[in-house]
Amino acid sequence: xxxxxxxxxxxxxxxxxxxxxxxxxxxxxxxxxxxxxxxxxxxxxxxxxxxxxxxxxxxxxxxxxxxxxxxxxxxxxxxxxxxxxxxxxxxxxxxxxxxxxxxxxxxxxxxxxxxxxxxxxxxxxxxxxxxxxxxxxxxxxxxxxxxxxxxxxxxxxxxxxxxxxxxxxxxxxxxxxxxxxxxxxxxxxxxxxxxxxxxxxxxxxxxxxxxxxxxxxxxxxxxxxxxxxxxxxxxxxxxxxxxxxxxxxxxxxxxxxxxxxxxxxxxxxxxxx
Ligand SMILES: Nc1ncnc2c1ncn2[C@@H]1O[C@H](COP(=O)(O)OP(=O)(O)OP(=O)(O)O)[C@@H](O)[C@H]1O
Ligand SMILES: [Mg+2]
Numbered sequence: 001x002x003x004x005x006x007x008x009x010x011x012x013x014x015x016x017x018x019x020x021x022x023x024x025x026x027x028x029x030x031x032x033x034x035x036x037x038x039x040x041x042x043x044x045x046x047x048x049x050x051x052x053x054x055x056x057x058x059x060x061x062x063x064x065x066x067x068x069x070x071x072x073x074x075x076x077x078x079x080x081x082x083x084x085x086x087x088x089x090x091x092x093x094x095x096x097x098x099x100x101x102x103x104x105x106x107x108x109x110x111x112x113x114x115x116x117x118x119x120x121x122x123x124x125x126x127x128x129x130x131x132x133x134x135x136x137x138x139x140x141x142x143x144x145x146x147x148x149x150x151x152x153x154x155x156x157x158x159x160x161x162x163x164x165x166x167x168x169x170x171x172x173x174x175x176x177x178x179x180x181x182x183x184x185x186x187x188x189x190x191x192x193x194x195x196x197x198x199x200x201x202x203x204x205x206x207x208x209x210x211x212x213x214x215x216x217x218x219x220x221x222x223x224x225x226x227x228x229x230x231x232x233x234x235x236x237x238x239x240x241x242x243x244x245x246x247x248x249x250x251x252x253x254x255x256x257x258x259x260x261x262x263x264x265x266x267x268x269x270x271x272x273x
Pocket of ligand 1: 056
């Protein structure tokens with residue numbers, strides 16, 4: 001773990017003993033075993049783990065959308081009790097209003113929070129330009145490609161000027177080329193402003209390309225099995241020897257979760273749904 005995030009000072013998000021059990025079809029589903037995680041201010045942390053291991057659950061708890069069954073999450077030392085504009089959430093599905101233009105979609109948050117129309121529009125236009133969509137302000141989501149919609153989703157979150165970006169497989173539905181472009185753009189914007197980012201992904205490559213640290217989670221019920229710093233200088237070349245070595249290490253850590261340490265697919269059925 002990095003020195004920055006071990007100390008309480010500089011900690012942006014802190015999860016302590018956070019666990020979640022859902023009640024589903026007359027039985028308990030343990031989604032998350034107690035998780036401890038500290039994310040430093042300005043840090044980019046990726047959460048990597050097999051399907052169903054509780055990544056979205058953890059992110060939704062940090063977002064304040066659902067409560068934890070045990071433990072607590074704090075931001076800047078204060079308990080998280082619900083959603084707030086200081087934590088922006090980007091989902092895999094493009095959470096846009098289909099009946100609003102790109103501009104109105106991005107203006108929505110600041111307007112709801114009481115910003116005047118002129119100021120909200122100026123802020124929205126600036127964010128739209130930042131994500132490279134100048135000229136598309138009057139288009140509707142249905143007129144955009146998946147990558148463009150996801151850019152709008154990011155602009156929309158940024159228009160609220162969040163301190164923390166919570167991103168749940170935001171590029172998972174995109175083709176490889178668009179995904180690479182958006183990863184690069186996201187990093188560029190992050191380097192400019194250094195929001196704290198908690199980013200869920202299935203992709204080892206994506207985690208290595210983006211993260212300061214990679215949090216590896218076990219198969220359901222999820223818990224943290226490893227926290228691996230990515231000590232590869234940016235901009236990262238995934239074909240550099242240290243990136244290849246890290247990819248082998250992270251792939252093994254994730255595959256151990258899927259296949260079991262001896263390569264037995266015994267637990268596979270549990271979480272493939
Ligand atoms: N509202 C809910 N009610 C009941 N069970 C739930 C609920 N939400 C999640 N679960 C269960 O909790 C477990 C973890 O789900 P979660 O969505 O957090 O996984 P994930 O790691 O994000 O998976 P994926 O990579 O497929 O998105 C799963 O077994 C899921 O079925
Ligand atoms: Mg998920």
